[in-house]
Amino acid sequence: MKKRWICLFVENEIGVLARIAGLFSGKSYNLDSLTVGTTEDSAISRMTIGLTSDDKTFEQIKKQLNRSIEVIKVVDYTDTPIHMKEILFVKVNCRSEEDVAELFRISNVYGVSVIDYDTTAVLLECTQTENRNNDIIALLKRKFINRIEIVRGGSVAVEAVSICER
């Protein structure tokens, strides 16, 4: 089992998201995350899909996606140089001035932004890779037990222009 990434170009039509999501649920494929949005061509939507599977299943997933009528192109991003970011908001309940100060320190070290705060809460915006976001969530969960609220958007990815590593 291995983490994989797929970039999917589809017709921007009603029901396409349901078709793709339904393919994963109907055939028991693991879907970790899926993001979708329009592209420079308003008739085309682009999805970034994160999933975990073995090699054989992954081959089958790519084929099944390809044979869906609305799918224009399937690109395997698993081992290609890409830039990938995920947006994550974390709202942390603070009990003291020290909590607030600690969150500002964390934001500095982790390279994320405090975009809003008052005396009772701090809101962090983390635009990083999924793994880095997992790390910061783990830290905040340890330090602020039962005091965090999380919303994450799923990853978006684009092929790199010049770099060879991810």
Added chain:
Amino acid sequence: MEITGAELFVKALKEENVTTLFAYPGGQAIDLFDALYGEKEIDVILPRHEQGLVHAADGYARSTGKVGVCLVTSGPGATNLVTGIATANYDSVPLVCFTGQVPVHLIGNDAFQEVDIVGITRSICKYAVTVRKREDLAETIKKAFYIARTGKPGVVVVDLPKDIQKASGSGLYPKEISIRSYKPNTTVHTGQINRAIDILNHARKPVFLVGGGVNIAHANKEMTQLAELTGVPVITTIMGKGAVPTSHDLYIGNIGIHGSYAANSAISSCDVLFSIGTRFNDRITGKIETFAANAKIIHIDIDAASISRNIVVDVPVVADAKKAISVLLEKAKPLSVLDWVTQVRRWKEEYPLTMGEDGLTPKKVLDVVNGLFTDAVITTDVGQNQLWTTQFLEVDDKKQMLTSGGLGTMGYGFPAAIGAKLGNPQKDVIVITGDGGIQMNIQELATAVVYELPIIICILNNGYLGNVRQWQEMFYDRHYSSTCMRFRRSCGLGCSKPNSGCPEYTPDFIRLADSYGAKGIRVSRPEDIKAAFEIAKQNTKVPTVIEFIIDREMNVMPIVPPGNALSDMILERGEDRE
């Protein structure tokens, strides 16, 4: 000139050369039916239930090679299609199903007879779409027919809201269409074919395994030529039966859990398995680890997703069967595999598919069908009747067998025969069904009568849902749980053996046929089989029901028990070879 959506719908059907439309009206389809009123070029057929309707369109499509077209109303009209859509799509049958829908502004309001049929059918069809703008109507219909019949054929659902049907707009219908996200494969990769040929040429024990893809591609003649050119024996799946004539001396039989001993043994012993148009379904492979364990496997299929899914193959070729076989015919050469062919033929002679000689048996019925009909379509239902037919029916270029192979839909056989007869009025059309399956769509007797379709309906009546009963007998300690069709409340619980005191069968199929205006003949003795068919052949205006009273506990043999390897089959009851 502007025309309504409904008028454009009729125009589109004509442009697509639709001459037969299977249609059942309703509130949200009434405008479409109004546009069809008095239409001379399209024969509008009204079955008695939408499930019968869609199976009829399926039988029409399979037997003519044309796209089958359905028209039903919204809500229950649409949901009644669901089983038939899955049946057709699973067997790669091209259908376009038009469903009425509530007006666009009411969609989502839980309006009367509103269902999300596109959502419901999404996972069981090739493509489904709701037309939301009148200006998209022509292109969507064009797209539907194109998608249904090209590539791996399948079912397309087109949902037509009532206001789209009524709205005026352009009357233009496109001649051609190009879909950027859908480009079916039309070529054959020469390099892969060369690799396949190279492996085949070095084989000592090769077999062709042919699936439904060859029949769908109408490549039967080419397949026979390929077998004759190479001298390689041919094995088929149930769906591939008829790819070469069953009487051909290179034809070995069906593979699978009810396949022939010779076919299953050849698969287990071969060194090269050259497969075309099959998806290696679990019903044909048996225990997957031992399937063709010593063979190099070549797999030609139009659907890339079918390749290396169940069985890992050595040479994959994504191509249409007919095109691929044509290329193979240019490159293949005769092989020196006579020892192997002799071996396989010996298996076939030593362990023929057969059945006990006592009484009225399904084999005797099928022997008569084989002898009496030369230009015919034979449809089956699902269960023992189907398996016996796939074992004993002879098929060639003039005789075709239609069966629900993938989904295994009881109730398929009779309505499919109605479609086949409408599409092939000059051919004899015979249904082989069981007492269970026929009752799932028996209302279509009215359809066959009113359209004067002289179909011969053979009901093999054993008073059981026989295939499940057979499994209960063999693998579930004779727990005949909910499989007896003669059961009545008075029987009490837990029967495991039929006896002379079992209640009468209901319904009386002969009186039922009579009340529909069809003919009914009951046959209990083998010597009466032929006479019954002779009488049926004389009924040129009405269908004939022939009810064959067969032994209640007759089994389909041989059988590969669940989880076993293909080579590990039970040939006869009480005897376990291997």
